[in-house]
Amino acid sequence: MSLYSRLNNQMNQSKHWDFSPPSPSDLGDHDVPLEGTHLQGKRIALLITGGIAAIKTPFIARALRREGADVVAFTSSEALRYVTIDSLEWSTTHPVVTKLTSAAEHLSDSSPFDAYVVAPATYNTINKMRYGIADGVITSTLASALGRMEQGKTNIMIVPTMHGSLHNAILSESLKTLHSLGVAIMPPRDAYGKHNIPHERDIVVEVCRLVSHSPLKDISILVTGGPTPVPIDNIRRLTNRFSGKLGATITEELYLRGADVHLIHGEGSYQPASYLPYQLAKTYDEYLALVLEQLSQKKYKIGIFTAAVADYKPETILPGKTPSGGQLKSLNLVPTLKVIEEVKHKFPDLYMVTFKYQEQVSHEALINIAQERIKQGYAAVVANRGEEIESVGEQVAYLVTANQPPQQMIGKKEIAVIIADHLEKILN
The missing domain is CATH 3.40.50.10300 (CoaB-like)
Structure with a gap:
């Protein structure tokens, strides 16, 4: 048997499954293994707008939970074209806020949030947010969040995600205005002419930094x-x-x-x-x-x-590449x-x-x-x-x-x- 055949055979054997069940685990179906506690006791509102990147938000929710966060998802009607209510409820373990009711979900007076994370943040939502337009679940929630942020009661982070052609002067002006107000703006992942949503862990890391009250902050x-x-x-x-x-x-x-x-x-x-x-x-x-x-x-x-x-x-670096096969005398x-x-x-x-x-x-x-x-x-x-x-x-x-x-x-x-x-x- 040739070397290639032996290696191929070994690879096939390593992929072999004997149809045995998975190993037992103490984790329940909705549970996540904790990777840290930097968001322990923190409530995070995950605001999801209508971009294709919304399909990744269940993974973002679970990544936030791995640092101990309690996550509640808010969605626009457009976002639900790309992600389902069931997947978000499964990943957050909370009902999804899809509309405003008499409970005034956008105010969250009884259970305030430590941070509002808009991911993905579309062109439409960013510009509406800048001008104070509150015409839906996401924008109304953000209007209230901005007021809380001005009072020092919460944090806001947006994750711009859109096609490169949408990055125009209007968007740049809106981002600068929101930044000047104190909104944290996470740089997108630049690839293929687009502002892509960053990897889940990258988002979680920035949220941890945003809500930290450690004496080490900014040291x-x-x-x-x-x-x-x-x-x-x-x-x-x-x-x-x-x-x-x-x-x-x-x-x-x-x-x-x-x-x-x-x-x-x-x-x-x-x-x-x-x-x-x-x-x-x-x-x-x-x-x-x-x-x-x-x-x-x-x-x-x-x-x-x-x-x-x-x-x-x-003491002395030898010039070039010392020829192999000989003896290195000293x-x-x-x-x-x-x-x-x-x-x-x-x-x-x-x-x-x-x-x-x-x-x-x-x-x-x-x-x-x-x-x-x-x-x-x-x-x-x-x-x-x-x-x-x-x-x-x-x-x-x-x-x-x-x-x-x-x-x-x-x-x-x-x-x-x-x-x-x-x-x-x-x-x-």
Whole structure:
């Protein structure tokens, strides 16, 4: 049998189903698995207007619920050409508001909403909203929402979605006017000459930021993550096995809480989510330059340094591509500049959270190493060792500060949450 035939046979076997039922689950038919709690206790009005993108709104509703939101859908009659009442009721678990009755659904006095999200927001609805026209379910609800927003009682976000030919001067003027009033306008996904609706997760992330009351909101924070490769020649480089997922996870947690966060991510096998603000550092030298450049150009209050920074680099980078097959006679490695020391020296007011990874040391020795760094003037240290990763299957780390006992954290998500909680406490 040829190699192609064997591979094809293996692929067919991997797709084989033995007609067994699905695995049991505690989730009910309407339930969603929680991915976070950033919208826990928040009521979100999902206002759906008459564009083809309305077919995606049940997925948007469920994505909002995965962050803990309670979602109620409002639809125009045109929207129901593209999405059904049944699908929206199933995805929100609430009756859909399709018309205004004596209950005055557009006012929502008895159960106010934390945010109104217009997705998709059509040309017609945006311009009516700008001029205060209230001639239907969506526009009347928005008229009331604007009044609540002016009183500081709610938030509004619109997601413009339409064909490119509809983006004219009238639309631009309406968007600018609404923006000046305090309406959040989410940039559409630009593709094929159209303003397409963004992916569900992107919308949810912006809603989380919009309704956040975290002390971290608008606080400037620099995060670093990932490896910082050093080149051997024009092709080859030395790097490490760390992916940068932790730095990206911390960045996302801070971003969801509304922080003005920026990630410098070392190039490797992992790419952060596209909605996160980040720069890619391809080498150690580029990483160092980007960190110092960011801190020089902008007043950051906090720096979180998770990057697995190269400790050594070749004294000389070989020209071109070193021929393969031969012996590389010498590769003289020299120590790199310690980035956190450079940052601490040049930016003494920066609240620095640094990371320390060790292997073949005891837990007590690890904590002692972290405490020694605290004595050097660093605000907080996240310490972990390889042996504790292997023992539970997830990364185990300890948050070490000057005045508190070390706090254990298990898994990247928990590490990110506890660091964010710690930063909220120090800001308060």
